[in-house]
Amino acid sequence: MSPRMAKALINGLLIGGAAIAIAPLLYMVSVSFMPQGQASSLPPPVLPTHATLDNYRQLFLNAGMGRYLFNSLLISTAITVISLAFNLMAGYAFAKLEFKGRQRLFQVLLGALVIPAQVAMLPLFLLLKYMGLVNTYGAVIVPALATIFGIFLVRQYASGIPDDLMEAARIDGAGEFRIFATIVMPLLKPIMVTLAIFTFLAAWNDFMWPLIALTGQEHYTLPIALASLSREHVQDSELMMAGSVVTILPVLVLFLALQRYYLEGLLLGSVKG
Amino acid sequence: MVKRAARVLCVTLALALAGAGIAGCAKQEQGTRTLQFWTIGREGEAVAKLLPEFEAEHPGLHVEIQQLPLTAAHQKLLTAYAGDSTPDITQLGNTWIPEMVALGALEPLDARVASSKIIARDDYFPAIWSTNVIDGTLYGVPWYVDTRLLFYRKDLLAKVGYDHPPRDWTEWQAMMARLARPQGKAYGVLLPTNEFEQLLALALQQDDPLLRDDGRYGNFRSAGFKKALAFYVSMFKDQQAPMMTNVGIGNPWAAFGQGFYAFYLSGPWNIGEFRKRLPPEQQGDWGTVALPGPNGPGASNAGGSSLVIYRASKHKDDAWALIEFLSRPAIQARFYEILGDMPPRRSSWQAPALKDDDKATAFRDQLERVKPTPPVAEWERIVTEMQLVAAQAAHGDLTIDQAAEEIDRRADRLLEKRRWMLDHGHKATP
């Protein structure tokens, strides 16, 4: 094969692959602007006959999409901010602070990594029921406030910090919290960004647990609301597409803005799964 | 780079929190009592149109509706109970009442009905009413009824030489045999294989009960059930019914209009659907008729939804006021006009929209001849299993005898706890 042909082939395949990957997303946007009923006509329309914002209007005015968007933002933000703090502290401690049983404790955590989260779900529901947390934001937020994966990621990264930095500060009489806040945190910034995106995306896209724990629609997150709406409005493809766009857009934008960190974290996290 | 990333992140979070603030301020005004009312499926949108009148009659009372999708409703109702977040009042499929009663979740309503000026027990179709009575106590008031009967194409029947709908199984079968053209992709009847209601209706036409010994064991091995199952399966075997789920059929109304099948065993809401979806010139071509039985007009299921009040409700009197409001014949007639849900009381059927509607009268006829399903908490699961096994039999994977035995086996397993409860003096129903 001549190099020119090889080049054409490789780039052609890439174009084809990229088209398969993003065409459904673009199509979704297109259908979301179609007037009601157009999506159920033959031949399947590719572009709206006349673009309309009706579907979005109906979502926010009648279907309570604003509320769900708010819930998703609130839950994902709370999880991201708090779990970031907890995971950073723990990950740093496991990497850099000596305490009895550190190794064993970390081994236990690593071992627990193989247990799928769903095993815990049924008793967790009962536990939260007795704590009075079912059908509150807390039911989704609280159990997500620390993750083994997050601790692991931070520990990996923090191991690279030279001990001298902390030792020097200790000799200067700085307390551990000050060392953490003024010396360690700035050094951990890249991993903070990475972990924050990971956590936010995971919280935003989470489906099974919110589906179980949030019984009232006033607390629904976007994916739960969308699943519920799409069971009621099977025929209203246009409306559902608009709902999907609203659900996907925030995370897609976040990813596009910060993809370098996301991809780096992905590699770091899988170095030693 | 890190700095910029951090800034992007901060801006996102700030936006999120700003959004939180706005939504927080947008919370509704306080000072009124709020009644939480859950509905299942399409009823929510329709009942929302009736509520302004109720709220006008009861100043200071606000009804908040939450619509549960049909397929997720059962799970939502149970998790809500488990999570102590039940509403004040909910719509409840009447086959789910025994389950909620077993949980002790529902408020008994006998005293309220006895002193009610609006709800008159004798005005209700007896079989429908009885689905709300568990061990002698009333837990719900029927809201609308649902039963299955035949939608049929008059013109297609005429083409094969019949000027009337079928009166019994034999005649029905003969018609389907003439209508079915497997090569030309035309069938006699549509029985979606993932819906249990059709087989259940045929089974209820038999004299044998579906469970025996006070609901301790399945009774699907009875001659009656086997007869119904054999009839059901034969329609698939003889290619009189397509082997399709209601997902697979996609648009059952269009297919009915195109003559894909001449009979459609379905429920009242489809009157409205067919009126809306079939072209005007076809409107004279279809009709409804009570379900034919083995010998003459037969029974069907006493389905439908009731309104129930949760024991945990703090607004029981208000909830009862809403039930009474929704039980008024005039309101029920309007509810029918909006949605096509048929009223459970005879006086509501006096409304012209129902009385003079030739498509609806078949239902009125059928409702005098409906039968309730066994009032056990496990019923929903049993009937689900029944349909799964029946679909296998229709597929040809099981014989009638094997299928009947298998359903019994599954039913007995599901009823094991109930047997234990009954035998050890724990009441299966509080």
Add this chain to the structure above:
Amino acid sequence: MNTTRAAWLFVTPALIILGLFFLLPVVAALFLSVTDYDLYALADIRNLRFVALQNYWSLLQRPLFWSALGHTVYFVVVGVPLSLIASLGAAMLLNSPLARFKPFFRTALFAPVVTTVVAVAVIWRYLFNTKYGLINYVLDSIGMPTVDWLGDPHWAMPTIILFAVWKNFGYNMIIFMAGLQAIPGDLYEAARIDGASAIAQFRHITLPMLKPTMVMVSILTVSGYFQLFAEPYVMTEGGPLQSTTSVLYLMYEEGFKWWNLGSASAVAFILFVIMFAVTAAMLRLSKRGEAA
């Protein structure tokens, strides 16, 4: 000393969360799985019975459990290799020196990974709609028979597999890209001088060098694919004829639809044991391969 106290203060919040909301429930699930916690027990805890291993035993006798397991295994066995092939193929294309606009293609190929399953399922359901879907329309217009994608029990799972592969392949693609970049370029150089074909280079250099990455990625993907739930929940609700009911879907229905927490916990544990056994076996096999 001071450091030790600080260390404990640092790890305590995370440990409390993980202990209380993860490890404790896991242990509790084990207990729950030997009881018949059900609707009646929910109403009154005195109706709870200890049933030893009966939940496990009766699960093993239930056709539905075996079919759910079968569907899950089907999903894993077909889905994982497909997904790995797609990931590796995309990674190699992106890694080729001939490829242009790499950052753009990488982002485009990766985009489905960050999307929400429920939301993209909506568009897939529409694309694969029997009547109005673009896929069937295209098939029909090129003279191919149309398929009832999500309504036919034989086609529903393949459709879900296609969806899952589309949604997930980008993730492993990134990992493979890193793996490929780590292979020294002079290996290929030497092979080319020896006159090895592209296919020979792939077989004798790329694959062996990529093995550690491959092992890790396969294990992670297998355990991820075993946890199939959201896709059938939103695309098919486990149907038609339960042909897409996965083990986790069964657990969800047992647990939260029918409220049989005892038997649902048993389902969860069986899944866990199977996942553990399969991934451990994969690890063992790959190690033996190394030793040989």
